[in-house]
Amino acid sequence: MIKGTKDGFILMLNDQCGYEVLKEELIEKLSVQYKAPADGQAVKARIEAGNRFLTEEQQEEIRQIVHQQKSLLVDDIYSNVITKDEAEQRVREKEMSSMTGIVRSGQVIEVEGDFLLVGDVNPGGMIMAGGNIYILGTLRGIAHAGCYGKKEAVIVASQMLPAQIRIASKLNRAPDQDDESHEMECAYIDDRDQIVVDRLQVLRKIRPGMTKVEGGI
Amino acid sequence: MGEAIVITSGKGGVGKTTTTANLGTAIAMQGKKVCLIDTDIGLRNLDVILGLDNRIIYDLVDVVEGRCKPNQALVKDKRFDGLLYLLPAAQTSDKSAVNPEQMKELVDQLKQDYDYILIDCPAGIEQGYKNAVAGADRAIVVTTPERSAVRDADRIIGLLEQETHEPPVLIINRIRNHLMESGDMLDIDEVTTHLSIDLLGIVVDDDMVITASNKGEPITMNPDSKASIAYRNIAKRILGESIPLMSLSDEKPTFFQKIFKLLGKK
Incomplete structure (x- = not known):
């Protein structure tokens, strides 16, 4: 028809x-x-x-x-039908994986969904996630959010001092001279298609989809 | 039953072998029976630092391949009444002459007769490192306050965390006080927060370490040097005593400085 x-x-x-x-x-x-x-x-x-x-x-x-x-x-x-593999894949992409400890030089952590790290990423360490990356600690290594192409992915860290930040296919590196403190910051791709690092508070405006809890205040 | 400790760093030239020789000496001076194993096959030099290089008859590879018994290969250091022994590395083969299973078996065998077995690890993370770590119960990571050394230490700690059960401990070697005070060198806090493992001790950079190594007498045997005191303190901490970290500043405060301090001035 x-x-x-x-x-x-x-x-x-x-x-x-x-x-x-x-x-x-x-x-x-x-x-x-x-x-x-x-x-x-x-x-x-x-x-x-x-x-x-x-x-x-x-x-x-x-x-x-x-x-x-x-x-x-x-x-x-x-189609209304998908394979079991595809369904499992979709669940994994939505899942948040977490880890406590330190991602040290030479270690690479890869997850398909969001990733929560309670600890630091040291220089030479790397995190790759299909979704967002949240770090309760210092990011000194490389973080790659949305590594399968999700451009809306964000990176959040208590201390944002990365060697490199990658979101989807974009890449940005730390400035050579930077003495600011960088506490509680996030990184995302803005409307000019560039990675920017900003205060955590802006996320609520830029990525309203991240809020999933309803009600409250 | 003794304890096997591997001394490693990742990066070369930070002082693994010097640390092994001095800690071995210092532990032996505390009256414990110590065996040092040099696993840097092909590039041995622990024997040189200990001044035992002309007494070697058999080596690690001979033992592993069954050409002699471990006791025959062990070189006794006569200065310490049968408390300090060295199992030297072979100079003629390379790291692939030994595998981790053989090392583990050997270390387990030696643990029967010695209180402490210190394993000197070669630089790098390849076969030699794997051999050295195989038999160890715990690990000491040596680093210097330089970015490159800390980076490699971080890598090694990551690998060690997957192997041994106890978390490794850290020795910061070759500290130059004036550089650290002026902020041109990483300070101790920076290194320990970065690596986030427990600090076992700090050793200042001391020219006498080099003179002593060249003479084949570990610096620990000289009671006047600051590095010597540092190594002795670390040895005591390994034996379970709690000794505070030594202060870094060279001079003791003068009488007037003390008075000014009491008055709250600088």
């Missing part, structure tokens, strides 16, 4: 039939004539797979079919 919205088409795939039948049906449906918009802009299409699980190869195949039949641009493929 094809639906049109102002953002483009939505292709809803039948989730009861076999995959081969689905492909045939899709080709048939798409062979119906339609006029491309006069301004020549590529029309976006979203695919809803319903309760059908599509493997990576199948997804690619469907993208190809849709693209070849009509020059539609497949925006995304939605």
Whole structure:
């Protein structure tokens, strides 16, 4: 079934039939004539797979079919079903892992979600997290938040004296001369796509999504 | 049953071997039976500092490979009535001549006969380090108040924390008082908070250490040197006594300074 919205088409795939039948049906449906918009802009299409699980190869195949039949641009493929691995991965990405102790020179800690360290990161030590990094201690080594590409990730430290800070694919290093104290600070990517270090208090404004507790005051 | 202590640092040239020789001497002077093991195979020099280099017949590799019994390879230091022994490293092979299991077996065997076994570790974190650490019950990390040495000490402490059960303790060596006072050298607090392990002792930089090493008489045997007192204090702390850290300033306050201090002036 094809639906049109102002953002483009939505292709809803039948989730009861076999995959081969689905492909045939899709080709048939798409062979119906339609006029491309006069301004020549590529029309976006979203695919809803319903309760059908599509493997990576199948997804690619469907993208190809849709693209070849009509020059539609497949925006995304939605499905109600995900694999167990993917589900576990998502849980891990949401989880906060914690550790007490010191991350010393040469040690690398990598977690998929958020990371809470009660202790210091010494020069030469490194923390990599898929999400945010919170350090109750001094950061003197390298911290890499959002290391799988999450640009909204932040780094928070009681003492921010890092050798390097990395968020997603951005990198920043400490100034060569700096005698300020840097207590209770955070680092994030601002709207100019640069890593900035600021007071902890600004986080509430910049990353409202970090507040998950409701009520209170 | 004795205790095996490894003396390590990561970085070279901070004074591991000198520390091993002097602590061994100082512990022996306290009446305990000590065995020193040099694990720096291929680059041995603990024997030189102790002045025992011309008495070596067998070495560590000979023992491990079964060419002689441990007792035959041990060199006795005659100055300490049978309390101080050295197991020298081989000079002809390299670090891969021994593996950690063999070292552990050897150290366990020696622990039967000695109160303390001090293992002198080579610089680096490769095979030689692994051999040295294998048999040890605890570790002493030696560093100097320099950034590079502290960085390497940090790395070594991280590795040690995964191996031995007891947390390692720290000796800060080669302290130069005037540099530390002027802030040109890391001070003791900076080093200990950075590494966050317990401080076992501090040793001042003393020219006499070098003279003594060249003569083959560990500085600890000379009771007048500040470094000697420092090593003796550390040895007593290893034996379980509680001795306060020695003060760093060279001169005792003069009579007038004391009076001014009482009056609250500088």
